[in-house]
Amino acid sequence: xxxxxxxxxxxxxxxxxxxxxxxxxxxxxxxxxxxxxxxxxxxxxxxxxxxxxxxxxxxxxxxxxxxxxxxxxxxxxxxxxxxxxxxxxxxxxxxxxxxxxxxxxxxxxxxxxxxxxxxxxxxxxxxxxxxxxxxxxxxxxxxxxxxxx
Amino acid sequence: xxxxxxxxxxxxxxxxxxxxxxxxxxxxxxxxxxxxxxxxxxxxxxxxxxxxxxxxxxxxxxxxxxxxxxxxxxxxxxxxxxxxxxxxxxxxxxxxxxxxxxxxxxxxxxxxxxxxxxxxxxxxxxxxxxxxxxxxxxxxxxxxxxxxxxxxxxxxxxxxxxxxxxxxxxxxxxxxxxxxxxxxxxxxxxxxxxxxxxxxxxxxxxxxxxxxxxxxxxxxxxxxxxxxxxxxxxxxxxxxxxxxxxxxxxxxxxxxxxxxxxx
Numbered sequence: 353x354x355x356x357x358x359x360x361x362x363x364x365x366x367x368x369x370x371x372x373x374x375x376x377x378x379x380x381x382x383x384x385x386x387x388x389x390x391x392x393x394x395x396x397x398x399x400x401x402x403x404x405x406x407x408x409x410x411x412x413x414x415x416x417x418x419x420x421x422x423x424x425x426x427x428x429x430x431x432x433x434x435x436x437x438x439x440x441x442x443x444x445x446x447x448x449x450x451x452x453x454x455x456x457x458x459x460x461x462x463x464x465x466x467x468x469x470x471x472x473x474x475x476x477x478x479x480x481x482x483x484x485x486x487x488x489x490x491x492x493x494x495x496x497x498x499x500x501x
Numbered sequence: 502x503x504x505x506x507x508x509x510x511x512x513x514x515x516x517x518x519x520x521x522x523x524x525x526x527x528x529x530x531x532x533x534x535x536x537x538x539x540x541x542x543x544x545x546x547x548x549x550x551x552x553x554x555x556x557x558x559x560x561x562x563x564x565x566x567x568x569x570x571x572x573x574x575x576x577x578x579x580x581x582x583x584x585x586x587x588x589x590x591x592x593x594x595x596x597x598x599x600x601x602x603x604x605x606x607x608x609x610x611x612x613x614x615x616x617x618x619x620x621x622x623x624x625x626x627x628x629x630x631x632x633x634x635x636x637x638x639x640x641x642x643x644x645x646x647x648x649x650x651x652x653x654x655x656x657x658x659x660x661x662x663x664x665x666x667x668x669x670x671x672x673x674x675x676x677x678x679x680x681x682x683x684x685x686x687x688x689x690x691x692x693x694x695x696x697x698x699x700x701x702x703x704x705x706x707x708x709x710x711x712x713x714x715x716x717x718x719x720x721x722x723x724x725x726x727x728x729x730x731x732x733x734x735x736x737x738x739x740x741x742x743x744x745x746x747x748x749x750x751x752x753x754x755x756x757x758x759x760x761x762x763x764x
Contacts, residue, residue: 356643363634367628367630367634368712370627372581372713373583373584375587427587430583430586430587432720433713440715442707442710443639446745448741453746
């Protein structure tokens with residue numbers, strides 16, 4: 353993994369944060385979270401395979417996003433969406449649809465199940481972090497706060 | 502009821518806030534939570550909210566006059582403007598701290614709703630930067646990134662000036678992805694730089710990918726809001742399918758004409 357790829361993840365995340373109208377003061381954080389997720393993903397990819405590394409990277413992103421959300425008093429979704437964006441199996445789902453359109457069924461099946469596994473890994477990664485209680489991030493017990501929300 | 506409150510007005514206001522959040526890409530539970538908090542802060546304990554991905558159902562009981570407030574609002578699937586979600590979230594925080602009266606809240610919500618649009622140039626710039634960066638992330642060289650940057654700029658111009666104004670979501674996405682593929686093919690044919698079609702096209706179509714709908718769908722399913730989550734995922738699948746149709750048609754036409762490059 354080279355510096356150029358980390359930079360690409362950083363600026364790519366920022367670009368999409370701009371598209372989603374995220375205010376300026378959060379852009380750098382979003383970029384760092386996106387790059388971090390990509391670093392975790394590509395470091396683990398060689399050892400653990402795609403699904404497990406997507407899971408770990410999503411969990412890392414969700415963890416940092418929740419922390420940043422508490423720190424900056426902003427909905428967590430701001431950081432989560434932009435941070436997770438590089439991992440979204442956009443290309444995978446797109447290739448599945450493309451293979452279906454061009455009737456290459458074997459290729460469609462393999463890339464489709466890959467994309468599905470990625471989705472499940474992301475759901476699991478997010479859920480795991482959401483089970484952590486809120487005081488874990490804010491350091492104090494909040495009244496009325498629902499667990500993980 | 503603890504003190505005099507206009508239940509109708511309170512519920513109307515919290516519904517308006519919820520609607521802005523929902524149509525700009527907030528998760529279901531956050532919308533419900535915010536509506537609950539706002540109405541509670543203004544003294545309405547009896548509000549019930551049921552939020553789906555494209556509709557809000559509210560009922561409330563006015564204990565004083567023994568009347569019922571009930572309203573259903575349809576919220577069409579919309580773009581994503583997280584700034585508005587952030588602002589409403591901040592507003593509900595401040596309401597809970599007692600910083601706003603009801604009338605001030607209504608005023609503030611109106612300002613948030615109108616908001617200011619981001620400049621078109623910025624939108625085009627972000628689109629092209631995102632396309633270029635993702636082409637490199639998907640395993641492309643710097644040249645693929647450059648080609649995607651160009652294709653992204655054209656895509657951004659097309660999205661801002663044509664598809665946002667005149668085209669439906671489906672046609673817009675098909676035409677936009679076809680356009681991007683044509684640009685990538687042209688770059689491949691007209692220059693002698695070695696290119697990687699897969700990452701070039703893959704990067705250039707990324708700005709069309711419905712990231713917010715997809716991630717929110719996953720989030721909602723994670724929270725147990727299965728109906729809304731499924732609808733949002735289906736919405737993003739639809740877009741993926743449109744993109745694939747656009748790219749696929751152009752690629753197969755070009756391979757028919759030239760007899761050459763097939764993926």
